[in-house]
Amino acid sequence: MRTNFIRLSQQIAGIFAVSLSLSAFAQSAPDAMYQELGAKTGISKIVEDFLPIVLADTRINAAFKDTDMERLALMLTEQFCEVSGGPCKYSGKSMTEAHKELNVTNAQFNALAEDLQIAMEKNHIPSSVSNKLVAKLAPMQRPIVTK
Ligand code: HEM
Structure with missing residues (x-):
């Protein structure tokens, strides 16, 4: 009787462990x-x-004429790492603060997203993945686009 009970509890524990790992x-x-x-x-x-x-894209490059590109590279790396679920913490300005004087338009926002897709393509990132990163950045359109 007691052994049966132990066996049954072991079976239940086993099923529980399998379903946990499956989920x-x-x-x-x-x-x-x-x-x-x-x-x-x-x-x-x-x-x-x-x-x-x-910087080669005439639709947007004028905005970057006074930008410290080394800092921008560091900040974007941190930001992309964080939004993709990596172990980073973005330490830069808020998107509102960073873009407030720039009069960014929707067309410019889309141009930059397109350039990012090109850079990912160049690095052989499948479009299923690059689309996911761009989708994560899409909600930033609101604070960035002010014109
Ligand atoms: C998905 C869209 C965008 C993302 C994720 C993004 C992200 C960022 C980040 C992380 C920074 C660094 C902030 C810091 O220095 O603390 C930054 C700065 C900057 N961004 Fe964007 N940005 C986007 C779109 C744009 C667009 C469309 C433009 C202009 C056409 C633009 C122009 C700039 C400029 C000029 C700076 C430097 C500002 C400064 O020197 O303080 N960004 N952006």
Whole structure:
């Protein structure tokens, strides 16, 4: 009787453990996007390729004439790392503060997002992943676009 009870509890515990691990498997890891972007090294490389594309883009490059590009690279790397679920904490200005004097238009916002897609493509990031990063940045359109 007692052994039966022990066996039954072991079986229940087993089923519980299997269902727990199955549900953990079903939900993708919270840092999946970060890993797919190549973690810190991959993200730094994307940003490194992104900024020259921005500076060559006549739809938006005028806005960056007085910008410290080294700081911008660091801030974007931190930000992309954080929003993709990586172990970083963005330490820069709020999006409202950083863009308040710039009169950014929707068209300029879209141009910059397009340049970011090009930089990710250059780094062989599948579009399923690059679309996810751009989707994470989309809510920033509100504080950034002021014109
Ligand atoms: C998804 C869209 C965008 C994101 C995620 C983004 C992100 C950022 C970040 C993280 C910074 C650094 C803030 C800091 O220095 O603390 C920054 C600064 C800046 N951004 Fe954006 N930005 C976006 C769109 C744009 C657009 C469309 C323009 C102009 C066409 C723009 C122009 C600038 C400029 C000029 C700075 C430097 C400001 C300064 O020197 O203080 N950004 N942005």
